[in-house]
Amino acid sequence: MVRAPSGIHTMNIFIPSILLSMGGKCLLNWALVFFQRNCICRSFVGVFSVSLAVVDTALTLLFTTIHIHSNGHIFLLGLHLTRYHICLLLQILEQVYNALQWPVVVIAGLNHFCTVSQRLQPAGSMARWIIYLFVTILLWYLAAFYIFLLSDFIPVLEDVPYQQMHQCWIICSSQILQVATLLLLTLGCAALYTGYTTRLLKSPPVEDQITDQSGMHSRRSIVCQALNILVNTWTPFFIFLAVLLLLPVPSYLGLNVAWLCFLNSFLIGTVLCVVCPTSQLAQGLAAVPHDSFCEWRFKFSLAAKDECAK
Template identity: 75%
Template sequence: MNISIPSILLGLGWKCLLNWALVFLQRNHICRSFLGVFSVSLAVVETVLTLIFTTIHIHSDGHLLLLGLQLTRYHTCLLVQILGQVYSALQWPVAVVASLEHFCTISLRAAASRAKWVICLLVTILLWYLAALYVFLLSDFIPVLEDMSHHQMHQCWVFHTTEILQIVTLLSLTLGCVALHAVCSTRLLKNHPLKDQIKDQSRTHSRGSVVCQVLHIFLNTWALLLIFLAVLVLLPVGIPSYLGLNVAWLCFLNSFLIAVVLCVVCPASQLAQGLAAVPPDSFCEWRFKFSLAAEERT
């Protein structure tokens, strides 16, 4: 799609404000997880790049020199396209690393520490480096620039990002399969209440309770955003790649991954006793309620 350069700069400016607002909102635990550290790095990188793009646009008559190269609107469009490709390349690696961290936190009850913060920082730097390396050396990315003078260039061709919808679709299918399995297991055990199945039945009820509560907590917070993403899937409307990666999306992804891992791992006994380690989340309050009978069975 073709978007005017002022609109691109305005979108990036509002995105920077939103990024920093959400980072400030999560300031108490922003550095306790990989997604928190990556959110800070994203806010810093995007602020610096937005200032660079704005400076180039203001001096688009060719008076801005960098290492002997005249920077014009062509370079603004080129850098925006490169930025979008780097963001698209980061989507899946960030989701995979965050899901592995959440799995270890919930299943192994790994506590946050200074060593973990350092590891998260190193992984963040490595991901930025590998994404840029992939875009410049390994991908088939070809810039799309109009053949005209930079004085007549007022719009940039911007690629769409599909990775967000792919990740949401995969996580939704995983969550739906786990919920369906929990419902089917409960019904099967109700139909065959044998004595040797009492223990399995109690575990199934615990899993079903955890899945239901997880879905309720998650949907209470993010239902509107899920509906919006579903509309994007149905309509031929794309998300500009330079807007695809932002702190708001990372906050949603954090809650979504916590929900999926809780349903898959299902630490019902730890949750009932308040011993389960749930990753930090500024939007969903992961509190669970179990009946006394359920606690005795678990």
């Protein structure tokens, strides 16, 4: 038996359990893609979600076909595939998913930043779709290129004949834990910010600080409302994030469309709070990216609207 290299957390899981979990993931992916079908191609996250669902489905069908074959092997395009290849391809896929976590977050954030700040001229739907598709394909290619040629990835396989191979070493996700930790810290900072500004605004105002406090109140209102929208919509997922920090999660399950939908909502809320001018939000003129789960509508008092219009 080949052991995992030091510093890499692994689990030994039965192949049928892996196939069942991958099948469930595929069903969840396509259910969410269908739910967002009207706006799935209007953002980078949507196009990448479709590509992820296609990759997961293709590999799940391939792994299932190999496993259910009576001898545990199959010939495909002249290649002799066995249960060894299930474990090998699954570990490669996990490494690719780990490598994609941060780039997807960064690119999705930049996409929403350009939309909200209107730094780029608006393009047609077909042009946007082509750009998102090109970026998605390039991202998959670069992630695979990094894993095969630049990383120090070493497969962990059982030293037994493929007929007797019934388990696979699964690599636990590390990148998703980093992203989840950052998201929870950001939410905690937002909650502390709203509480801090509440206490600050209750102090006796100085005449030359009235304008600054009004602007701070407006920004705090945006952050507070965005936090409420996000928490009210994704409460079950926050519980899942807390579990992620306590339990090991297989990398092949870590990157899924549900996770991408949550990231999309979180990044939209963050960009609106940081970038979008309060006056545009108050007057309903802000360019809000598409979100199938959260309705990003902010409410302002008449006094706050008057201050924003000045």
